[in-house]
Amino acid sequence: NGTTCGLKEIMIGRCYEYQFVKYPSATNQHNIKNCTALYETFESAVRYKSHCNMNMSTYKDYFDLALAGVHVINRAMFWSGTYAVTHAYSGSGLNYITLEDTLAAAMVNGLVWCGNENHTEGFDFNSCPNNCKDNRWADLAFWGLASKTFAQLAAGEIFVILNGSQLHGRSAFRNNSYFSDFELPNFRRHGEYRVTKINALVLHSPDEKVMERCGEKSLRLLEDLITNNGFEYACKDDPEELILIMCGNQWEARECQIARRVLRQA
Numbered sequence: 001n002g003t004t005c006g007l008k009e010i011m012i013g014r015c016y017e018y019q020f021v022k023y024p025s026a027t028n029q030h031n032i033k034n035c036t037a038l039y040e041t042f043e044s045a046v047r048y049k050s051h052c053n054m055n056m057s058t059y060k061d062y063f064d065l066a067l068a069g070v071h072v073i074n075r076a077m078f079w080s081g082t083y084a085v086t087h088a089y090s091g092s093g094l095n096y097i098t099l100e101d102t103l104a105a106a107m108v109n110g111l112v113w114c115g116n117e118n119h120t121e122g123f124d125f126n127s128c129p130n131n132c133k134d135n136r137w138a139d140l141a142f143w144g145l146a147s148k149t150f151a152q153l154a155a156g157e158i159f160v161i162l163n164g165s166q167l168h169g170r171s172a173f174r175n176n177s178y179f180s181d182f183e184l185p186n187f188r189r190h191g192e193y194r195v196t197k198i199n200a201l202v203l204h205s206p207d208e209k210v211m212e213r214c215g216e217k218s219l220r221l222l223e224d225l226i227t228n229n230g231f232e233y234a235c236k237d238d239p240e241e242l243i244l245i246m247c248g249n250q251w252e253a254r255e256c257q258i259a260r261r262v263l264r265q266a
């Protein structure tokens with residue numbers, strides 16, 4: 001549970017890299033964000049604050065500033081239990097755009113931080129209480145609001161990659177996941193930027209047991225929830241392009257060897 005050393009420098013550096021190296025063509029004079037100002041907005045939300053007093057509005061100004069004017073049309077991609085393959089597939093925003101491909105999330109993805117009202121620097125550099133007994137919202141303050149804000153920016157057709165091979169009683173679509181609690185309920189239902197269709201892509205890890213397919217168990221619940229809310233729904237098990245990505249890392253799996261043989265003959 002170590003916190004990230006150099007949080008400020010990493011965040012500001014990532015912000016410059018995002019705007020001027022990774023996506024220079026998307027960055028024109030009109031939409032350049034001031035990286036120092038963004039960091040300062042983030043910092044003033046958390047520095048000298050006690051972690052367990054955070055809530056879902058703590059980082060509001062930061063997201064308002066970092067995501068001002070952004071809409072993600074027909075390319076927003078969500079994930080639950082499929083972090084690695086989703087990001088390989090989204091291609092850093094080339095194919096699809098995940099939360100982590102937005103500036104607001106890219107600046108802090110994978111970092112650990114928390115404010116401390118007693119520390120001279122205003123941050124706790126040793127450890128963060130990641131479990132506030134009396135305030136569940138404290139732990140959700142950043143990623144909960146990030147997820148909610150991103151869901152509100154998604155328009156048109158959206159995609160979610162789910163894991164149909166979850167073990168230990170977990171399901172592909174699970175209560176208390178960020179996807180079910182903060183994303184699905186916040187998709188826009190009206191206006192020019194409404195969500196029209198939700199495409200679920202369900203993955204089964206090569207050679208592992210298939211626990212759920214489209215239309216089964218929790219995926220049936222998901223389908224009902226989505227259609228009852230007036231969105232179109234489609235579900236696909238194991239799209240080929242995703243199988244190929246998974247097999248790229250699991251060449252030795254039996255199912256991947258079969259896929260390889262078929263590909264050679266094609």
Ligand code: NFD
Nearest residue numbers: 078079080081082083084099100110143147177178179180
């Ligand atoms: P989950 P979920 N690497 O898989 N979101 O539906 C890293 F860095 O159970 C994004 O609850 O699905 N983190 C973030 C991981 C945080 C990894 C929260 C991994 N390999 C919510 N695997 C974020 N970027 O940190 C799991 N986690 C963490 C949004 C993950 O950070 C995304 O837009 C999260 O704290 C996505 O559509 C926790 O495990 C959805 O919510 C639960 O991941 C994923 O949340």
